[in-house]
Amino acid sequence: MERHVFIVGSKGIPANYGGYETFVEYLTKYRQNESIHYHVACKTNDKNKKYGHFIHNNADCFNVFVPNxxxxxxxxxxxxxxxxxxxxxxxxxxxxxxxxxxxxxxxxxxxxxxxxxxxxxxxxxxxxxxxxxxxxxxxxxxxxxxxxxxxx
Known part of the structure; x- marks a missing residue:
């Protein structure tokens, strides 16, 4: 059975900030089950990058514009x-x-x-x-x- 895990609340990956981002980095990098698909929201405050989309550690990563x-x-x-x-x-x-x-x-x-x-x-x-x-x-x-x- 395929499962999709959506991760929000981190600054995103690749991990450049702290422990939670490093956790998300390792969670996606060392995925134990091929039927689990990770989707990671990556925070950006750059309006020009708010629709960015990329793959990292086989995870579907997408930028989310987060204003203050x-x-x-x-x-x-x-x-x-x-x-x-x-x-x-x-x-x-x-x-x-x-x-x-x-x-x-x-x-x-x-x-x-x-x-x-x-x-x-x-x-x-x-x-x-x-x-x-x-x-x-x-x-x-x-x-x-x-x-x-x-x-x-």
Whole structure:
């Protein structure tokens, strides 16, 4: 059975930044199962490269233009992705802990507040993904379009 794994939230590959990007680099480079196909979103802030598409480590990589929209908007968007079933794993690179706190505890608290089944499902999916096993995919729903009253 063919499986497609979409990786978002990293700066992308080839890894040039930190631990999470290096994880994605090695995950795609040392793929254990030929039926797993990786698709990696690679962050760019260059509008001229926003539609770039390339292959790296046999992974389908595509550029995603990410403007600086602020952390509150990012958090709202992430929660909406989770609610719609578009997120199957939550992970962190957990590097340079002297300069920042380990955020996974807070992330799993937020997931638990959203739905008490999320933390266990996401932790199991992360473990299964690393072991080359099937991950659980919940129901995917189309997000409701939000009204933007200031545009009227």
């Amino acid at each position: 929209i602020g952390s509150a908007q990012v958090q709202r968007t992430a929660k909406e992705f989770v609610r719609c079933g578009l997120v199957q794993v939550v992970a962190s690179d957990a590097h340079t802990l002297k300069n920042r706190g380990f955020a996974m505890t807070k992330a799993y608290q937020v997931l638990n507040e959203m739905d008490s089944q999320y933390p266990e499902r996401f932790a199991t999916n992360a473990r299964n993904l690393l072991n080359g096993e099937q991950i659980a995919i919940g129901r995917v729903v189309v997000p409701e379009k939000q009204k933007r009253f200031w545009l009227l």
